[in-house]
Amino acid sequence: MNVALLGHGTVGKGVTDIIENEKIEGIxxxxxxxxxxxxxxxxxxxxxxxQIINDETIDTIVECMxxxxxxxxxxxxxxxxxxxxxxxxxxxxxxxxxxxxLAKERNVKLLVExxxxxxxxxIRNLCDISRDDSILSLQGIFNGTSNYILSGIFEEDISFxxxxxxxxxxxxxxxxxxxDVCGHDVRYKVCIAILAAFGKIAREEQIFxxxxxxxxxxxxxxxxxxxxxxxxxxxxxxxxxKLSACVLPHFVTKGSLYSCVGGNDxxxxxxxKYLGKLSLIGQGAGSYPTGHSILQDLIxxxxxxxxxxxxxxxxxxxxxxxxxFYISSDHFFPEELIKERIxxxxxxxRKCRLCDLMKYLKEEDFIAMME
Amino acid sequence: MNVALLGHGTVGKGVTDIIENEKIEGIxxxxxxxxxxxxxxxxxxxxxxxQIINDETIDTIVECMxxxxxxxxxxxxxxxxxxxxxxxxxxxxxxxxxxxxLAKERNVKLLVExxxxxxxxxIRNLCDISRDDSILSLQGIFNGTSNYILSGIFEEDISFxxxxxxxxxxxxxxxxxxxDVCGHDVRYKVCIAILAAFGKIAREEQIFxxxxxxxxxxxxxxxxxxxxxxxxxxxxxxxxxKLSACVLPHFVTKGSLYSCVGGNDxxxxxxxKYLGKLSLIGQGAGSYPTGHSILQDLIxxxxxxxxxxxxxxxxxxxxxxxxxFYISSDHFFPEELIKERIxxxxxxxRKCRLCDLMKYLKEEDFIAMME
Numbered sequence: 122m123n124v125a126l127l128g129h130g131t132v133g134k135g136v137t138d139i140i141e142n143e144k145i146e147g148i149x150x151x152x153x154x155x156x157x158x159x160x161x162x163x164x165x166x167x168x169x170x171x172q173i174i175n176d177e178t179i180d181t182i183v184e185c186m187x188x189x190x191x192x193x194x195x196x197x198x199x200x201x202x203x204x205x206x207x208x209x210x211x212x213x214x215x216x217x218x219x220x221x222x223l224a225k226e227r228n229v230k231l232l233v234e235x236x237x238x239x240x241x242x243x244i245r246n247l248c249d250i251s252r253d254d255s256i257l258s259l260q261g262i263f264n265g266t267s268n269y270i271l272s273g274i275f276e277e278d279i280s281f282x283x284x285x286x287x288x289x290x291x292x293x294x295x296x297x298x299x300x301d302v303c304g305h306d307v308r309y310k311v312c313i314a315i316l317a318a319f320g321k322i323a324r325e326e327q328i329f330x331x332x333x334x335x336x337x338x339x340x341x342x343x344x345x346x347x348x349x350x351x352x353x354x355x356x357x358x359x360x361x362x363k364l365s366a367c368v369l370p371h372f373v374t375k376g377s378l379y380s381c382v383g384g385n386d387x388x389x390x391x392x393x394k395y396l397g398k399l400s401l402i403g404q405g406a407g408s409y410p411t412g413h414s415i416l417q418d419l420i421x422x423x424x425x426x427x428x429x430x431x432x433x434x435x436x437x438x439x440x441x442x443x444x445x446f447y448i449s450s451d452h453f454f455p456e457e458l459i460k461e462r463i464x465x466x467x468x469x470x471r472k473c474r475l476c477d478l479m480k481y482l483k484e485e486d487f488i489a490m491m492e
Numbered sequence: 493m494n495v496a497l498l499g500h501g502t503v504g505k506g507v508t509d510i511i512e513n514e515k516i517e518g519i520x521x522x523x524x525x526x527x528x529x530x531x532x533x534x535x536x537x538x539x540x541x542x543q544i545i546n547d548e549t550i551d552t553i554v555e556c557m558x559x560x561x562x563x564x565x566x567x568x569x570x571x572x573x574x575x576x577x578x579x580x581x582x583x584x585x586x587x588x589x590x591x592x593x594l595a596k597e598r599n600v601k602l603l604v605e606x607x608x609x610x611x612x613x614x615i616r617n618l619c620d621i622s623r624d625d626s627i628l629s630l631q632g633i634f635n636g637t638s639n640y641i642l643s644g645i646f647e648e649d650i651s652f653x654x655x656x657x658x659x660x661x662x663x664x665x666x667x668x669x670x671x672d673v674c675g676h677d678v679r680y681k682v683c684i685a686i687l688a689a690f691g692k693i694a695r696e697e698q699i700f701x702x703x704x705x706x707x708x709x710x711x712x713x714x715x716x717x718x719x720x721x722x723x724x725x726x727x728x729x730x731x732x733x734k735l736s737a738c739v740l741p742h743f744v745t746k747g748s749l750y751s752c753v754g755g756n757d758x759x760x761x762x763x764x765k766y767l768g769k770l771s772l773i774g775q776g777a778g779s780y781p782t783g784h785s786i787l788q789d790l791i792x793x794x795x796x797x798x799x800x801x802x803x804x805x806x807x808x809x810x811x812x813x814x815x816x817f818y819i820s821s822d823h824f825f826p827e828e829l830i831k832e833r834i835x836x837x838x839x840x841x842r843k844c845r846l847c848d849l850m851k852y853l854k855e856e857d858f859i860a861m862m863e
Contacts, residue, residue: 139766143624240767242620246613253514253787378752378773395510395780396611402749402771409766416624426797 122423125152125173127195128186132209132235135412136183145416147423151179154186174198181205181422183415185235189213200224200231207418209235209411212300215309218322221430230427232418237310238263240410241403242417243389247317248428254393256318258358263310265385265405266294266301267333267353272383274341275350281336293385293406304332304368307355311366315357318391321436323357323366329440329475330368335487339449339467344372351489352379356442358392365441367475370489372447377492440476445469448478450486493794496523496544498566499557503580503606506783507554516787518794522550525557545569552793554786555579556606564588571595571602578789580606580782583671586680589693592801601798603789608681609634611781612774613788614760618688619799626765627689629729634681636756636776637665637672638704638724643754645712646721652707664756664777675703675739678726682737686728689762692807694728694737700811700846701739706858710820710838715743722860723750727813729763736812738846741860743818748863811847816840819849821857
């Protein structure tokens with residue numbers, strides 16, 4: 122099996138390292154596409170995508186270049202040419218779900234284990250479970266960077282700014298961390314998990330997403346005083362036939378499973394009719410965990426053992442999730458939504474649907490769900 | 493695909509229910525073997541194994557009868573006749589590891605997801621991970637009954653006897669719970685997980701196993717005073733090329749991942765070179781979770797997508813695991829092993845190897861590992 126890598130950053134290097142160290146049989150990396158010319162003697166490196174797309178001996182592509190373009194165009198072209206694609210690119214995949222249908226049409230594999238929850242075998246298990254079970258809901262901690270920041274705040278007692286700086290210093294956060302801390306990254310992953318669990322194509326913009334970027338010392342103190350911590354959680358689930366999904370910070374009790382997931386670890390939970398509740402915890406990012414997930418997909422393709430997508434089509438997403446919410450806002454909220462005022466700018470809501478609050482919520486407000 | 497069930501108790505009924513409810517395609521249960529004749533109009537029921545073994549249209553057997561015999565003889569005969577076998581029978585499998593080699597020899601599948609950790613996809617993920625990664629160690633809570641009892645003791649503040657009685661009343665414990673509470677059941681599951689993770693055949697009797705049957709109010713008080721709970725944990729792992737394995741109660745800190753796994757849930761952890769630490773939590777028993785695991789194996793056989801065993805042969809098991817231990821004993825232990833006396837009959841050991849203590853340990857003593 123001849124494989125080309127698109128991109129050779131952290132993830133791509135993980136893949137080539139593991140193949141080399143473990144002497145994985147039958148998987149040969151024959152081309153590596155990079156943006157700029159590499160000064161080395163490895164003849165596999167190229168900056169010309171044409172050398173990959175036009176090479177009929179290459180049957181499988183690993184896309185780990187990140188970003189929407191040119192990744193999308195390259196992947197699309199590869200699938201159209203009948204090449205299997207393994208992708209770690211959550212943003213591109215979530216925005217171009219048509220690729221999954223294209224792969225099916227061309228009878229090739231599009232496998233994406235590495236795109237969601239790094240090393241955790243989440244996508245393959247969702248696809249497998251849904252073969253004989255009905256998944257009812259999924260939720261979890263899907264962003265290692267914000268979890269690292271939140272763990273720093275609550276375990277090491279440092280400020281948001283210091284925790285973010287530390288995350289950047291240790292390579293857990295990008296120079297521009299907005300996708301991670303604003304909840305967008307989690308939203309991409311929820312889209313992909315919705316496809317694996319429910320067979321539905323969700324449109325990113327329909328999923329309400331808020332991150333931890335507006336988190337202030339007020340919420341941190343409130344959590345501490347009430348023996349809780351804050352976690353950024355993505356979730357999706359059916360209720361009375363309607364699929365709701367959102368990404369929100371949550372106040373969770375100390376000692377709960379959520380509170381045990383520290384550092385840049387991820388937590389993935391699914392609830393289904395027969396299996397009940399299943400939780401997976403592991404590394405959500407990093408060269409080797411993510412490289413390992415790509416290799417799992419590659420070996421599945423090699424052995425013709427890949428998990429299957431069961432695509433049923435597009436689905437409208439609602440914000441019907443019912444809970445009590447914590448809100449910090451200087452704007453008007455109707456009294457009937459308010460259960461308890463914490464101080465002049467923050468309150469706990471009565472049990473209500475997220476959509477009931479969204480009407481009054483402004484971009485600069487902080488909102489979190491109470492567990 | 494024509495399937496025969498051997499046994500139609502809790503697990504077998506889970507399998508037939510799910511197939512019927514979910515209209516699983518291509519899997520037909522054509523025969524169901526029971527010990528005694530069933531008074532119903534379902535012509536699939538039989539008490540004659542001959543009707544199954546001699547029926548060449550039956551290609552796959554699901555063994556969920558439990559017990560060592562006649563399960564072992566039946567499974568062996570089925571494999572020899574070229575039938576795939578799916579088994580939920582941990583005791584029989586752990587004691588007859590030759591079956592895995594026989595299946596390989598006859599080029600049929602022997603899949604055992606349901607034998608270990610009920611609904612949790614533990615075995616398939618261990619087998620898959622070990623394709624490109626080196627698993628270094630595994631550990632977890634593998635017995636739902638004793639976890640239910642321990643959760644009762646520490647969460648509901650009831651005695652061992654009351655917790656056991658409650659477990660029996662709710663169907664989580666057998667009338668004779670000794671396999672569950674003495675650690676034997678966990679030992680079977682550790683044997684099976686060792687095969688999946690390391691490709692090694694371990695002999696049950698080489699794995700030191702103690703349960704919670706000698707747990708007294710002394711240890712319960714000690715745990716409470718130190719903000720800990722007790723969990724029954726099975727583990728195996730390599731250290732300097734030697735494979736150690738044991739089953740022991742552990743004192744674990746409140747708020748740790750272990751302490752979050754309550755009720756009859758199971759926890760499965762593996763640590764590997766590339767993936768790092770992966771933890772799975774879910775239902776360890778029950779008709780539907782276990783039935784679901786059997787169906788996952790059946791669908792894998794149907795779709796020719798089953799996980800593969802990588803059997804390397806027998807391996808000697810050591811008790812080299814190093815830790816501090818808690819011991820309650822009225823017998824002699826050398827002073828150099830003792831770090832701190834708790835009362836006249838119990839002490840904390842210095843950091844030492846389990847085998848250093850085993851020389852002095854009597855059957856009636858209580859031993860636990862300190863986390």
